[in-house]
Amino acid sequence: MNAYQADLHIHTVASPCGQVEMIPPLIVEAARMAGLDIIAIADHNCCENAEAVLKAAEGSALRVLPGLEVQSVEGVHLLCLFDVMEPALAMQELVYSSLPDVPKAAKFAREQFVVDAEGEFVRFCEKPISLPVRMDIEQVFRQVERLGGICVPSHIDRPGTGICGVLGMMPDEPRFEAVEISANLTLESARARYPSIGGLPIIQNSDAHWLEAVGEKRTVFHLEHRSLAEIIKALRGEDGRRIENA
Ligand SMILES: [Zn+2]
Numbered sequence: 750m751n752a753y754q755a756d757l758h759i760h761t762v763a764s765p766c767g768q769v770e771m772i773p774p775l776i777v778e779a780a781r782m783a784g785l786d787i788i789a790i791a792d793h794n795c796c797e798n799a800e801a802v803l804k805a806a807e808g809s810a811l812r813v814l815p816g817l818e819v820q821s822v823e824g825v826h827l828l829c830l831f832d833v834m835e836p837a838l839a840m841q842e843l844v845y846s847s848l849p850d851v852p853k854a855a856k857f858a859r860e861q862f863v864v865d866a867e868g869e870f871v872r873f874c875e876k877p878i879s880l881p882v883r884m885d886i887e888q889v890f891r892q893v894e895r896l897g898g899i900c901v902p903s904h905i906d907r908p909g910t911g912i913c914g915v916l917g918m919m920p921d922e923p924r925f926e927a928v929e930i931s932a933n934l935t936l937e938s939a940r941a942r943y944p945s946i947g948g949l950p951i952i953q954n955s956d957a958h959w960l961e962a963v964g965e966k967r968t969v970f971h972l973e974h975r976s977l978a979e980i981i982k983a984l985r986g987e988d989g990r991r992i993e994n995a
């Protein structure tokens with residue numbers, strides 16, 4: 750079993766709140782500098798730049814998982830991770846069709862950059878990705894599950910966007926594999942404040958919107974190799990796979 754350093758929540762310049770330096774080659778370099786073995790790209794309601802980061806990491810030792818950070822109709826952020834691009838793009842299609850219609854020339858799009866593997870500008874993302882989708886938490890969870898991905902509530906303690914911050918507690922359904930807490934909490938304080946987490950594994954990620962933050966928070970996964978199936982096994986504690994909070 751190998752110990753892999755993972756930061757599974759990183760934004761790019763597709764997110765309007767992501768800094769302009771959050772382009773594929775610089776993210777890959779920042780991950781390397783931070784000693785990470787696995788990263789996941791999760792922009793708000795889209796995965797437009799995930800493939801470019803995968804390409805930028807080709808030939809390096811870094812494993813990149815594509816994902817999206819979906820904002821449910823309740824306003825809750827959900828980290829949706831996939832092993833490969835195809836299901837991530839299928840999820841993006843669902844998310845896009847579930848976003849409100851806004852005029853194409855809307856101003857927000859000028860802050861949502863789609864780039865190539867070198868970080869060169871390709872086009873603007875015209876979708877209102879900062880808005881909630883029309884799917885509720887359960888519906889997002891089911892769609893990700895159907896596509897073979899994993900859905901983990903992001904920074905559950907954040908007041909406006911974390912599942913506990915919004916709902917007050919973890920719902921009984923759906924049955925998440927894990928929860929993510931923000932950098933503001935320790936594992937102990939999270940379990941004390943939200944007993945409804947119960948026995949769910951807790952992961953920590955940077956939620957990086959700028960380069961210096963990449964790898965600031967991380968989780969160590971003990972796996973045979975780096976795949977989403979192995980990560981899920983580690984969260985379940987199956988076959989000797991496990992997680993270790995860094
Ligand atoms: Zn978030």
Ligand SMILES: [Zn+2]
Nearest residue numbers: 758760818956
């Ligand atoms: Zn985020």
